[in-house]
Amino acid sequence: MKKYSIQKSPFIVPTADGKLIEEHFGLASIPSALSIAHMVAPPKWSEPFQTPEFDEYTYIIKGKKQFIIEGVTIVLEAGQSIKIEKGTRVQYSNPFDVACEYLAICLPAFSMDLVNREES
Template sequence: MTKKKYTLQNNPFVVPTNDGKVIKEHFGIPTTGNTDMSLAYMTAPSGWSEPFQTPEFDEYTFIIKGQKQFIIDGETVILKAGESIKIEKNTRVQYSNPFSEACEYISICTPAFSIDLVNRED
């Protein structure tokens, strides 16, 4: 029997949150055990924000719908649908959606997202 050279993901891991954000991790530590990279589809509701953090991974974000605000080393960057950004590891950043519409986006982290590597501020 020939081993398949692809992995179809139709049952992503839904990360538990308490801030209204929906995170569906398709590939990464909880779904495949892969520590090299993770891929997640997310929806951030209007008014959502996270504390500042300094992740130990590169993060690529592609906006599907709506807008997302990034404060990166003190600079405010706003991405709109169809735009993308790479934030290098060990960069202080805050993510938020202060806009009236929910934001849908895809995030890829290398190495894979892990709460132990996020370094969120209190």
């Protein structure tokens, strides 16, 4: 039995907001305790506030991404990363004019049941 998994075709999460989500490991792809996703957020994209029940690590590859964390606005650029602890109220967005490409890692794995998005 091999002790590794190669992901050659990540699960493309369907979205209605133009965001690309390619889950490489997680609940929708190769089952894993954590999730790893490659994402591209289009210009002017945003999500509602949420209070996830997982730690989320984000690494910016290209562009910029805005985080509003417990009322504090933070903008990360290419080469920067952040860890947001579970139970923290956060909003993710790309209010800029260029797409933002990034990696997101969630522990435990991302699940809509654990994200706790607020109503718009």
